[in-house]
Amino acid sequence: MHIVYRDKEWFVDQELTVNQMLKYLKLLPENVLVVRNGQLIAEDQKLQPGDEVKIVSVISGG
Amino acid sequence: MRCRRCENPGAINMRQHKLSLCTEHFPEWFLEQTQRSIKKYRMFTHAERVLVAVSGGKDSLALWDVLLRLGYHADGVYIDLGIDRGSSYSARSKDKAAAFASQHPAARLTVVDIPQLYGESIPQVAQRRHRPQRPCSICGLIKRHEMNRVALEGGYDVLATGHNLDDEAATLFGNVLHWQVDYLRHQFPVLPADGQGLARKVKPFCRFYERETAAYTLIRGIDYIEDECPYAVGATSLAHKETLNRMEHDSPGAKMHFYTNFLKAKETGLFAAEETAPELHPCPQCGQPTSAPDLCNFCRLWERTLNAH
Numbered sequence: 001m002h003i004v005y006r007d008k009e010w011f012v013d014q015e016l017t018v019n020q021m022l023k024y025l026k027l028l029p030e031n032v033l034v035v036r037n038g039q040l041i042a043e044d045q046k047l048q049p050g051d052e053v054k055i056v057s058v059i060s061g062g
Numbered sequence: 063m064r065c066r067r068c069e070n071p072g073a074i075n076m077r078q079h080k081l082s083l084c085t086e087h088f089p090e091w092f093l094e095q096t097q098r099s100i101k102k103y104r105m106f107t108h109a110e111r112v113l114v115a116v117s118g119g120k121d122s123l124a125l126w127d128v129l130l131r132l133g134y135h136a137d138g139v140y141i142d143l144g145i146d147r148g149s150s151y152s153a154r155s156k157d158k159a160a161a162f163a164s165q166h167p168a169a170r171l172t173v174v175d176i177p178q179l180y181g182e183s184i185p186q187v188a189q190r191r192h193r194p195q196r197p198c199s200i201c202g203l204i205k206r207h208e209m210n211r212v213a214l215e216g217g218y219d220v221l222a223t224g225h226n227l228d229d230e231a232a233t234l235f236g237n238v239l240h241w242q243v244d245y246l247r248h249q250f251p252v253l254p255a256d257g258q259g260l261a262r263k264v265k266p267f268c269r270f271y272e273r274e275t276a277a278y279t280l281i282r283g284i285d286y287i288e289d290e291c292p293y294a295v296g297a298t299s300l301a302h303k304e305t306l307n308r309m310e311h312d313s314p315g316a317k318m319h320f321y322t323n324f325l326k327a328k329e330t331g332l333f334a335a336e337e338t339a340p341e342l343h344p345c346p347q348c349g350q351p352t353s354a355p356d357l358c359n360f361c362r363l364w365e366r367t368l369n370a371h
Contacts, residue, residue, distance in 0.1 A: 030307040
């Protein structure tokens with residue numbers, strides 16, 4: 001799968017859950033949302049090789 | 063986690079509510095909850111005209127979308143601050159606001175071009191005032207003044223901003239850390255009109271987590287500017303949000319209880335209104351109320367520039 005977060009990207013070829021991915025990337029689920037193949041998904045959903053994953057930061061302001 | 067309303071896979075899990083919803087039912091819930099806040103805090107009615115402060119970001123565009131879907135008369139105001147910093151930030155955010163407006167012919171967008179109106183962009187004013195790296199307080203002053211001006215001149219009953227619970231909790235956290243009692247006294251989802259030139263201000267999203275406003279925007283396919291203002295990097299409010307989210311992660315609902323219990327405490331008399339409110343008078347230049355002895359802070363900001371033109 002191809003994972004994009006801000007200006008970074010990763011390629012992963014194993015199945016894992018959204019929670020596992022966020023833990024690996026040291027991101028809190030409270031700070032982000034995950035979109036898989038254009039669809040918003042919750043943290044317990046599984047990501048498969050071939051998925052296009054975008055992690056969207058939700059924190060804004062100044 | 064399955065959607066509580068239909069058993070389809072959940073698109074968002076809100077641990078503080080023990081509630082998971084799918085892409086079909088989350089927007090439905092989001093509208094219901096917004097309407098509930100509007101009613102709970104008596105923000106406005108369907109007979110009133112609402113002006114939404116639109117930045118091109120997720121919260122303000124989501125708010126405009128929700129108010130229109132709920133059948134309110136909601137127009138938008140965008141303040142073009144002239145911020146570029148190598149990323150055309152203002153130009154791109156204005157495009158997002160304009161694109162949204164063009165898809166909603168019943169809603170009108172007013173654009174206030176600060177450099178054109180006053181001769182300087184925010185970075186230029188900040189440079190002149192010797193604050194080139196941190197123009198946020200100047201920017202806030204200008205936005206508040208101009209949003210209020212457009213609301214009054216346009217005859218709007220209320221000015222609505224997209225502040226969410228994370229914004230409010232971070233502000234509260236900062237104010238408590240420094241015991242800014244006067245700021246705590248004025249923090250509430252509704253600030254009433256003062257009858258002397260300050261429009262009523264409301265925050266219909268004050269009970270939503272920032273994650274929920276982002277989810278609504280994504281599910282609805284609203285195109286918003288994802289980038290932060292280039293001057294927001296390192297802002298204290300962002301650090302406060304991160305801190306609160308770490309607490310939220312360990313203890314779901316911590317952020318919500320911190321803010322909503324503050325509101326409840328205020329309603330029962332904590333931080334009651336000061337006995338002698340500062341005396342306000344109309345600024346001799348712009349007419350907006352000010353406690354300053356002569357010109358208001360906004361007009362003093364431009365004094366040299368306007369005199370030079």
